[in-house]
Amino acid sequence: DIVLTQSPALAVSLEQRATISCKTSQNVDNYGISYMHWYQQKPGQQPKLLIYEGSNLASGIPARFSGSGSGTDFTLTIDPVEADDIATYYCQQSKDYPYTFGAGTKLELK
Amino acid sequence: EVQLVESGGGLVQPGRSMKLSCAASGFTFNNYDMAWVCQAPKKGLEWVATISYDGSSTYYRDSVKGRFTISRDNAKSTLYLQMDSLRSEDTATYYCARQGSYIYDYFDYWGQGVMVTVSS
Numbered sequence: 001d002i003v004l005t006q007s008p009a010l011a012v013s014l015e016q017r018a019t020i021s022c023k024t025s026q027n028v029d030n031y032g033i034s035y036m037h038w039y040q041q042k043p044g045q046q047p048k049l050l051i052y053e054g055s056n057l058a059s060g061i062p063a064r065f066s067g068s069g070s071g072t073d074f075t076l077t078i079d080p081v082e083a084d085d086i087a088t089y090y091c092q093q094s095k096d097y098p099y100t101f102g103a104g105t106k107l108e109l110k
Numbered sequence: 111e112v113q114l115v116e117s118g119g120g121l122v123q124p125g126r127s128m129k130l131s132c133a134a135s136g137f138t139f140n141n142y143d144m145a146w147v148c149q150a151p152k153k154g155l156e157w158v159a160t161i162s163y164d165g166s167s168t169y170y171r172d173s174v175k176g177r178f179t180i181s182r183d184n185a186k187s188t189l190y191l192q193m194d195s196l197r198s199e200d201t202a203t204y205y206c207a208r209q210g211s212y213i214y215d216y217f218d219y220w221g222q223g224v225m226v227t228v229s230s
Contacts, residue, residue, distance in 0.1 A: 033214070035214055035215075037214075037216040037217075039155075039217070041155075045222075046205055046220040046221060046222055046223055047147075047155065047205070047217070047220055048220070049210070049216060049217060049218050049219075052210070052211070052214065052216040052218070053211075053214050053216070058218065059218075090154065090155055092155070092157075092216070092217075094214055094215035094216060097160075097169050098157055098169075098171045098172070099145075099157040099160075099215065100157065101154055101155040101156065101157070102154070103154045104154045104155075
């Protein structure tokens with residue numbers, strides 16, 4: 001199985017930049033496309049797709065969210081952080097079955 | 111508007127069965143692969159199973175193979191998860207999710223989730 005590793009938590013100040021990393025145990029790229037996706041989940045709610053294929057912004061998601069990276073190293077950036085962004089963020093790979101998620105990074109306010 | 115509404119959860123004893131349903135609306139159901147993703151209490155997300163748009167192909171995580179069956183009824187725009195031989199470790203919120211791309215398999219829409227508690 002492909003293992004995705006995320007830091008458990010990140011503390012940021014409002015209006016600053018948050019950088020959340022996700023490292024995979026195997027390359028999740030194929031023909032230049034990353035099979036890496038990012039989700040936001042707030043307490044008591046279902047996850048919401050933020051970024052797909054490494055860097056594409058999902059429909060209705062604000063442009064302060066962006067995704068980058070390739071191969072085994074990926075980053076979700078939120079710039080600037082707003083109060084509504086306090087949530088847990090998960091990365092997910094769809095390169096191989098079983099599809100796997102990172103354990104999540106909880107974004108907290110400093 | 112895309113909507114996914116799960117039903118069928120609740121409390122069940124270990125070793126018993128339960129069937130979840132997910133009613134889809136707002137999109138052409140038979141054009142999309144669909145999936146179930148679960149989340150144990152206070153834990154992260156875990157993919158459970160995927161079914162192709164026409165039901166011809168299914169995929170499962172190892173821990174549920176032989177116990178869970180994903181299926182769909184395209185005429186009713188409904189996704190199912192038949193869960194047999196349930197274990198305490200199956201206790202989780204189960205989300206129905208649409209796979210937004212035929213190739214890249216990200217989950218672009220999610221239901222609100224349904225709780226399954228396996229306990230005696």
